[in-house]
Amino acid sequence: MRFLAERLRDSLERTVLEYLEQTARRLPEGIAFADEERELSFRELVLRAKGIGSALLCKNGLTTRPVAVLTGRTVYSVEGYMGALYAGCCYVPVDAAMPPQRMMDILEQIQPAALLYGPKEEKVLGKITVNCPVLEIGEAAAHPLVTDLLDTVRSRCLDVDPAYMIFTSGSTGKPKGILISHRSVMDFAQWYEDITGVTHEDRLGNQAPFFFDLSVKDLYLTLKTGATTYILPKKCFLFPKLLVELLNEKKITTLSWATAAFHMTANSGVLEKYQPLYLKRVLLGGEALQAKQLNIWRRALPDVQYTNLYGPTEVTVDCTWYPIKREFTDQEPIPIGKACANKEVMILNEEDRLCTVGEPGEICVRGSGLAIGYYGDGEKTARAFVQNPLNPLYPDRMYRTGDIGMLTETGDILFLSRKDSQIKHMGYRIELGEIETALNALPGIRAAVCLFHKEQDKILAVYEGEMAAAELAKGLMTALPKYMLPSDYHAVKALPRLPNGKLDRSRLKEEYLC
Amino acid sequence: MKEKLLAILSEACPEVDFETETALIDDGLLESLDIVMIVTEIMQEFGVELTVDDLLPENFNSVDVLLALIESRTA
Numbered sequence: 006m007r008f009l010a011e012r013l014r015d016s017l018e019r020t021v022l023e024y025l026e027q028t029a030r031r032l033p034e035g036i037a038f039a040d041e042e043r044e045l046s047f048r049e050l051v052l053r054a055k056g057i058g059s060a061l062l063c064k065n066g067l068t069t070r071p072v073a074v075l076t077g078r079t080v081y082s083v084e085g086y087m088g089a090l091y092a093g094c095c096y097v098p099v100d101a102a103m104p105p106q107r108m109m110d111i112l113e114q115i116q117p118a119a120l121l122y123g124p125k126e127e128k129v130l131g132k133i134t135v136n137c138p139v140l141e142i143g144e145a146a147a148h149p150l151v152t153d154l155l156d157t158v159r160s161r162c163l164d165v166d167p168a169y170m171i172f173t174s175g176s177t178g179k180p181k182g183i184l185i186s187h188r189s190v191m192d193f194a195q196w197y198e199d200i201t202g203v204t205h206e207d208r209l210g211n212q213a214p215f216f217f218d219l220s221v222k223d224l225y226l227t228l229k230t231g232a233t234t235y236i237l238p239k240k241c242f243l244f245p246k247l248l249v250e251l252l253n254e255k256k257i258t259t260l261s262w263a264t265a266a267f268h269m270t271a272n273s274g275v276l277e278k279y280q281p282l283y284l285k286r287v288l289l290g291g292e293a294l295q296a297k298q299l300n301i302w303r304r305a306l307p308d309v310q311y312t313n314l315y316g317p318t319e320v321t322v323d324c325t326w327y328p329i330k331r332e333f334t335d336q337e338p339i340p341i342g343k344a345c346a347n348k349e350v351m352i353l354n355e356e357d358r359l360c361t362v363g364e365p366g367e368i369c370v371r372g373s374g375l376a377i378g379y380y381g382d383g384e385k386t387a388r389a390f391v392q393n394p395l396n397p398l399y400p401d402r403m404y405r406t407g408d409i410g411m412l413t414e415t416g417d418i419l420f421l422s423r424k425d426s427q428i429k430h431m432g433y434r435i436e437l438g439e440i441e442t443a444l445n446a447l448p449g450i451r452a453a454v455c456l457f458h459k460e461q462d463k464i465l466a467v468y469e470g471e472m473a474a475a476e477l478a479k480g481l482m483t484a485l486p487k488y489m490l491p492s493d494y495h496a497v498k499a500l501p502r503l504p505n506g507k508l509d510r511s512r513l514k515e516e517y518l519c
Numbered sequence: 520m521k522e523k524l525l526a527i528l529s530e531a532c533p534e535v536d537f538e539t540e541t542a543l544i545d546d547g548l549l550e551s552l553d554i555v556m557i558v559t560e561i562m563q564e565f566g567v568e569l570t571v572d573d574l575l576p577e578n579f580n581s582v583d584v585l586l587a588l589i590e591s592r593t594a
């Protein structure tokens with residue numbers, strides 16, 4: 006038997022469904038989400054999600070086990086997510102485009118209470134083995150409401166309970182599920198609303214797939230503010246002119262995109278000819294932002310507010326932000342800025358002391374956005390979420406990001422590299438990221454990556470672009486000391502990328518270092 | 520010219536049958552990276568310049584429409 010005291014009003018208002026319902030009361034007929042085929046109002050979203058919640062409750066009874074939601078980039082995804090929450094479960098986005106083996110790895114790890122799937126995902130379902138009840142989202146949404154059970158679930162849900170679980174690839178290759186609470190994600194949404202100034206009149210152009218936590222920005226900004234999220238179809242990102250046409254047709258004002266998609270659009274040359282006319286703000290994250298591509302956007306759209314954000318999934322999307330308000334030369338690194346509200350970001354050196362200005366150290370985060378932990382892996386959780394070494398007096402959780410950063414004179418943080426990409430070469434401590442920034446700034450380079458061959462003590466550069474190796478080396482010499490110059494250059498047509506658009510470094514290492 | 524183009528396409532995506540497919544884009548058979556690779560190859564191999572105005576789904580749905588596009592640029 007569980008005994009739960011009545012909650013304070015404030016904590017009741019901090020669950021995702023409370024925000025959704027508040028917005029639905031305010032703007033019942035406002036369009037919440039739209040894709041190529043459907044539009045969904047807030048009223049319909051609540052109603053259909055309650056139907057899904059009811060279907061799940063009738064199937065499983067009360068359970069707090071996660072619900073897997075297997076969908077493509079459609080409105081069905083959001084219905085499934087909210088439906089799982091109405092059933093008192095957290096949701097786990099499973100992308101229909103994932104390799105079947107990875108899907109099964111995830112399902113095996115989470116042992117879901119049920120799997121919800123979109124009507125188009127029936128084919129995918131045939132490729133995997135599932136050992137739990139399976140419900141089609143469209144059908145479940147029409148389920149008669151079981152009001153008493155829905156009410157019981159609501160009275161039990163606390164703001165510290167998990168809302169979603171997002172899988173990221175672990176360093177060992179086994180995906181790990183990161184659990185984020187209602188409170189963390191709603192805190193994030195509140196802050197994101199404040200810094201963007203988005204209102205119900207805005208229209209968000211979703212690029213990030215839902216299994217990638219960048220999509221949390223579009224999803225929760227919509228739930229919180231009543232703005233409309235339009236899910237941009239994949240083919241837009243194949244054909245840049247189509248993308249701009251669609252942004253204009255849908256009057257998109259706000260983009261929270263993966264930096265990779267932002268770079269790709271700049272490199273395509275489309276912005277010199279066609280501009281998204283309604284755009285007010287672009288917020289980027291997921292990878293280091295390059296000034297060269299930023300400048301292409303700024304020349305084409307000077308009135309847009311650009312913001313660079315940084316954060317691992319474990320701290321709920323972002324932990325620092327940098328609104329770009331000055332000019333940057335193509336060679337300059339763009340800072341990741343200062344801590345977001347309700348979060349503290351510290352840079353610690355190897356002795357776990359605070360770094361001084363200009364001293365590189367590990368970026369560590371504490372505050373309300375920290376994940377509950379890794380699902381089913383207490384050991385890994387204990388290793389990554391540790392006691393704040395600056396406070397030995399009482400429990401005080403801190404997340405070690407494994408990223409190296411540095412505080413600058415202005416109080417902004419510069420991202421330098423991953424901890425494991427800091428190398429020792431010819432006696433010097435070198436950040437491979439610094440060489441990459443210099444490479445990316447060269448004309449004719451669309452994207453570049455540096456790798457280090459430890460046994461041969463050699464730095465390798467792999468790049469997309471038309472420049473010859475000799476020209477590259479010449480260009481780099483003006484920007485970097487000699488000991489930082491790569492000794493091998495490999496031109497490729499396209500660098501390998503992960504489904505979320507980030508560079509696939511493990512594949513590059515396999516290809517060039519083994 | 521068609522043979523050469525087919526070779527480029529098959530190298531980028533060996534799993535697709537380019538001789539018969541006529542809805543490469545509409546059926547989602549080509550990925551963003553594939554297009555980048557194909558366009559780079561075409562520009563090098565055939566010495567043509569493709570701009571953003573050429574990069575449209577209707578020009579990439581089958582080998583024949585793509586061929587027509589290249590031919591209109593080399594003519």
